[in-house]
Amino acid sequence: xxxxxxVIKSAAAAFAATPLLSMPFVARAQTAGRVVIVGGxxxxxxxxxxIKRRNPDIAxxxxxxSPRFYTCPFSNLxxxxxxxxxxxxxxxxxLTDTYGVELITEWxxxxxxxxxxxxxxxxxxxxxxxxxxxxxxxxxxxxxxxYDEAAAELAPHAWKxxxxxxxxxxxxxxxxxxxxxxxxxPADPFRCPPxxxxxxxxxxxxxxxxxxxxxxxxxxxxxxxxxxGLFQAGWQELYGDMIEWVSLxxxxxxxxxxxxxLEVETEFGEIHRADVLNVIPPQKAGFIAEAAxxxxxxxxxxxxxxxxxxQQVSDIYxxxxxxxxxxxxxxxxxxxxxxxxxASAIVAALTGEEAPAPSWANTCYSLIGPEYGIxxxxxxxxENGEIISVEGSGGVSPAExxxxxxxxEARYAVGWYDAITQDIWGSQPA
Amino acid sequence: xxxxxxxxxxxHDRKRGDTxxxxxxxxxxxxxxxxxxxxxxxxxxxxxxxxxxxxxxxANCHGTDGNSPGAIPSIAGLPFEYILEQLLAFxxxxxxxxxxxxxxxxxxxxxxxxxxxxxxxxxxx
Ligand SMILES: Cc1cc2nc3c(=O)[nH]c(=O)nc-3n(C[C@H](O)[C@H](O)[C@H](O)COP(=O)(O)OP(=O)(O)OC[C@H]3O[C@@H](n4cnc5c(N)ncnc54)[C@H](O)[C@@H]3O)c2cc1C
Numbered sequence: 010x011x012x013x014x015x016v017i018k019s020a021a022a023a024f025a026a027t028p029l030l031s032m033p034f035v036a037r038a039q040t041a042g043r044v045v046i047v048g049g050x051x052x053x054x055x056x057x058x059x060i061k062r063r064n065p066d067i068a069x070x071x072x073x074x075s076p077r078f079y080t081c082p083f084s085n086l087x088x089x090x091x092x093x094x095x096x097x098x099x100x101x102x103x104l105t106d107t108y109g110v111e112l113i114t115e116w117x118x119x120x121x122x123x124x125x126x127x128x129x130x131x132x133x134x135x136x137x138x139x140x141x142x143x144x145x146x147x148x149x150x151x152x153x154x155x156y157d158e159a160a161a162e163l164a165p166h167a168w169k170x171x172x173x174x175x176x177x178x179x180x181x182x183x184x185x186x187x188x189x190x191x192x193x194x195p196a197d198p199f200r201c202p203p204x205x206x207x208x209x210x211x212x213x214x215x216x217x218x219x220x221x222x223x224x225x226x227x228x229x230x231x232x233x234x235x236x237x238g239l240f241q242a243g244w245q246e247l248y249g250d251m252i253e254w255v256s257l258x259x260x261x262x263x264x265x266x267x268x269x270x271l272e273v274e275t276e277f278g279e280i281h282r283a284d285v286l287n288v289i290p291p292q293k294a295g296f297i298a299e300a301a302x303x304x305x306x307x308x309x310x311x312x313x314x315x316x317x318x319x320q321q322v323s324d325i326y327x328x329x330x331x332x333x334x335x336x337x338x339x340x341x342x343x344x345x346x347x348x349x350x351x352a353s354a355i356v357a358a359l360t361g362e363e364a365p366a367p368s369w370a371n372t373c374y375s376l377i378g379p380e381y382g383i384x385x386x387x388x389x390x391x392e393n394g395e396i397i398s399v400e401g402s403g404g405v406s407p408a409e410x411x412x413x414x415x416x417x418e419a420r421y422a423v424g425w426y427d428a429i430t431q432d433i434w435g436s437q438p439a
Numbered sequence: 440x441x442x443x444x445x446x447x448x449x450x451h452d453r454k455r456g457d458t459x460x461x462x463x464x465x466x467x468x469x470x471x472x473x474x475x476x477x478x479x480x481x482x483x484x485x486x487x488x489x490x491x492x493x494x495x496x497x498a499n500c501h502g503t504d505g506n507s508p509g510a511i512p513s514i515a516g517l518p519f520e521y522i523l524e525q526l527l528a529f530x531x532x533x534x535x536x537x538x539x540x541x542x543x544x545x546x547x548x549x550x551x552x553x554x555x556x557x558x559x560x561x562x563x564x
Contacts, residue, residue: 059495342499349495365489370496370543386539388546402546406538418538420510421500427509428502438509 041066042359045127045137047117047297049073049101051080051341052143052329054433055348056355061108063356070111070135071104072127078434079170081201082341083426088167088178089211090219091379096439097170103435120301122322139355142303142310143329143344144295145169146200149308152291153193153266160268164286168200180285181212186220188284193263193273194229195291198309200330200339202235203385205289207375210240213248214378225252226283228275229261235338236375236385236405243377243415263288294331301325309333314396316354316364317347326351336398337389342371345429367391374422382418490558493551497559505559516564523556 044060046053049071057071078099086092104110116130120140127135148166150157156164167177181190190212194205209225216223233256234240244252255261265274271286293299293308303310303319310327311320312334319325328351329344337343346369354364369389376382387403389396406418427438494505497514501507505515514522528534530544530552544552 342496345499346496350492353489353492353495363487365487365492368488368493368496370499370546372500372539372543384539386542388543399546402542402544404542414536414538417536421538424507424510425500428507428511429499431508432498432503 041068042138043068043070043136044139044141044355044359045070045072045135046141046143047072047127048143048145048295048329049075049078049104049112050143050145050329050344051429051433052145052344052348052351053141054078054101054104055345056141056143056326056328056352057104057110058108058433059349059352060356061104061110063353064360065109067356067359068111069109070113070137071101072113072115072117072129072135073101074114074116075171076114079174080341080426080430081168081170081204082429084167084170084174085204085208085211086376087174088181088208089215090178091211091214092439094175094178099430099434099436101434107435117297118300120297120325122302122325125324137324138359139324139326140301141326141328141348141351141355142295142298142301142331143327143348144297144331146292146330146339147295149291149293152195153263153288155266155268156288156290160266161288163268164266164271164283164288166289167287168204168289168292177285177287181215184220184223184284187222188220189224189226189282190216190285190287191226191228191273191281191283192287193266193289194227194231194234195289196230196257196262198335198339199289199292201373202338202340203240203373203375206234206236206240207377208287209252210244210247210375210377213244213251216251217248223251226281227252227254227261228263228273228281229254229256230263231261232256232258235373236383238408239383239406240375240377242408243381243383247378247381292330294327298327298331303327304331305333307333314391314394315367316358317351318354326355334396336387337369337371337396338373338387340371340373341429342373342425343369345433346370369396372425374418374425376419376422377415378419380412380419381415382420382422383415384418384421488551488554490554493547493555494558497555504562506562506564513564514559515562517560519556519560522559523553526552526556 046057057069060069080097083097087094101112105112118130119128125137165173165177167173260275260277262276263273264276271283273281294304294310298304298310303321305311310332312332317326317328319327328347330339350367357364372386374382374384383406385405388399430436500511501514507513526544529540532541
């Protein structure tokens with residue numbers, strides 16, 4: 010057999026030994042159809058599992074570049090020294106062993122929407138009836154002058170969990186007490202609206218315990234951020250004046266990065282020098298979405314909200330951060346909820362039925378401290394062809410709440426992580 | 440369908456603090472009948488509501504099929520009456536100490552909460 014970099018895993022041993030190319034439509038799938046999914050993260054792995062749960066006779070192939078998935082959710086706890094890195098890693102074993110999903114550990118390179126094929130980095134081609142993309146985000150390396158991939162090795166973004174996250178943690182550990190941590194936060198829309206603010210909170214918690222004279226500066230390209238009132242009150246309560254937030258209007262927007270010297274320059278020319286510099290640049294839909302021709306001029310994917318099928322190319326469904334799904338935030342929770350709706354729409358389409366009415370919810374927990382949690386929730390529907398937030402539902406945690414309430418939300422944040430990682434990858438709590 | 444609509448009128452009439460006067464076993468039967476095909480019509484012009492689609496996002500916190508692995512309560516296999524009573528009470532802000540379920544339950548009609556209660560009550564723990 011030709012040597013191939015990819016690893017094929019499947020419940021059916023026969024799968025593993027047979028080159029895919031020669032069997033684009035495996036026997037059991039001849040009637041039920043074939044779905045190829047790119048991305049084994051929050052959206053893609055959910056869709057794979059829930060398609061199989063709805064109809065095990067549909068052949069599902071999951072193409073994911075990494076052998077193991079590390080979650081951005083709770084990577085801030087790792088950065089704050091509250092978890093080890095292993096505890097945020099998840100395997101695809103449940104998908105392959107319990108649900109019979111075929112896993113291909115490889116990078117997807119291109120899509121031909123007319124021919125209904127996906128091309129892998131090896132050059133191999135997979136045929137599909139329905140393609141689902143959940144590639145997450147890519148950084149816009151042209152978004153901030155001086156901030157390219159090489160710069161990110163000195164001033165990490167850590168906005169995809171992996172080596173970048175470990176790099177940032179090691180820099181924080183190496184920093185002397187009394188140092189300055191700067192985080193540059195992007196304008197909307199971006200992955201995880203409360204993420205930057207949870208990150209500084211848990212880094213502040215680490216500093217408070219280990220490097221109490223250190224300071225944190227957030228340079229923001231926005232004038233307002235998610236759960237702002239709750240975050241700022243919590244910062245004051247737990248960390249005094251350790252954290253300073255500079256809004257867009259107060260010259261918070263970083264326009265140039267000098268990663269060698271850990272310096273950033275703002276719009277009106279002020280230079281800030283950091284001891285540890287975390288630049289979260291502007292973002293766009295992951296590469297494969299653009300390659301498939303499903304992105305718009307803004308770099309994100311317009312979808313039909315009833316099904317999450319692309320508005321631009323039929324039989325390609327896109328979920329998660331890559332999509333334009335506001336008012337749903339770009340969160341792992343949303344990606345999971347969208348993955349389930351797309352799964353039911355795909356299963357219905359393959360059996361010639363109408364897709365059931367969609368319904369989504371989202372909850373983003375953030376930890377301001379290990380025992381201080383806050384949340385924002387929403388319930389979403391489609392009305393007149395648009396996603397809307399159901400009137401009267403959702404919202405943020407109350408501004409006035411006692412320590413017990415904040416502690417309960419911190420416990421539920423962990424409960425949420427345990428539940429969603431079980432729901433997606435079949436993981437057990439760490 | 441008729442039985443279901445009557446049921447919804449009942450639950451809308453329910454006032455804060457009232458004890459439950461609805462005959463739960465009958466309601467469960469009516470719902471089971473209405474849901475025999477697995478669907479629930481939410482209105483003439485709308486797409487079909489599928490209880491398993493509604494239930495999809497519950498799993499994000501309560502675990503797949505409502506079997507939670509962690510700090511958030513499991514809801515799989517609880518009695519229909521109990522789940523529905525809780526959901527309606529969350530929606531009406533009548534459960535002291537609630538953190539988030541009030542905000543979420545308000546996003547669903549009473550009819551949908553009933554469909555969800557039935558869905559989770561029928562799942563094995
Ligand atoms: C610091 C931080 C904290 C966060 N905290 C939370 C939180 O508490 N709660 C919450 O709900 N959300 C949180 N998020 C957001 C969450 O991480 C994202 O919204 C979620 O990961 C989006 O899911 P996705 O499926 O779109 O993309 P991802 O989960 O990123 O999955 C994309 C996958 O696709 C793969 N892939 C991409 N392109 C290809 C290709 N061409 N070929 C093969 N494989 C490919 C990638 O390897 C990756 O595994 C946080 C994010 C950050 C950065």
